[in-house]
Amino acid sequence: MPQALRWLSNLPIRRKLLLASILPILAVMLLSLVTYLSVQAFSEDEEQLNSIYLVQRKAAEYMRLVLDMQAGFRGYVLTRQESFLSPYRQAEDHVLAVGDSLASMVSGREPQHQAVLQVQALLKRHIAEKDRLITAIKAGRLPDAMRYVEEGRGEIPIIRERMESFDRLEQQALNEALNNIARDRSLMMSVILWGGVLSVTLMMIALHLIARSITDPLIGLARAMGRRKGARCPTCRFSTAGTKSEC
DSSP, X not given: OHHHHHHHHTSOHHHHHHHHHHHHHHHHHHHHHHHHHHHHHHHHHHHHHHHHHHHHHHHHHHHHHHHHHHHHHHHHHHHOOGGGHHHHHHHHHHHHHHHHHHHHHTTTSHHHHHHHHHXXXXXXXXXXXXXXXXXXXXXXXXXHHHHHHHTTOSSHHHHHHHHHHHHHHHHHHHHHHHHHHXXXXXXXXXXXXXXXXXXXXXXXXXXXXXXXXXHHHHHHHHHHHHHHHHSOOOOOEXXXXXXXXXX
């Protein structure tokens, strides 16, 4: 602190005033930078949260199409009515595309991405098996399809198990994102509050040092002048002619 005072005392008045005007600007710029970084982190957490919500909706649509296929196939096997094949065909036309879209959405999260790829492989095998049985029914070979339905064969139980595992992974990611948002929100509020207090405090300290560097020399000068005014004048001797004096 004394070294700072001596350095400030040696500066010209113009530079001291310039320094007094620059310090608040630097403090505000520093606070703005830290606040921007905090807001940026908060925005990234919100984007991740939104991405997880979209993935969950896409996964729900994916499983709905899988179950629509299963229901349509079972209805056709039990009734042999072509109307039950309509939802099966509609789901078959879209389910793989939805699965590919879901895999693309979670490409940055490797466990979820691998889970979707495995389900897609199972589903392709499942669709091929169902198409083969539908062809067999149309050809009059119904017992094979009836045994298939009665025994509950197929890939649906495994697909459900893998998608449940996928949902658990997404729920963990969702909880992590919510925790990150809560943490970054608290951090952002702390930065805004305490950063403002710190900036004002540093500015006041700098202004105080500058004021002291200006006033201390003036006070010292005033004291020195006061001491000189209070000093006694030396005795003077005058000549007898009164024309000269010596002090």
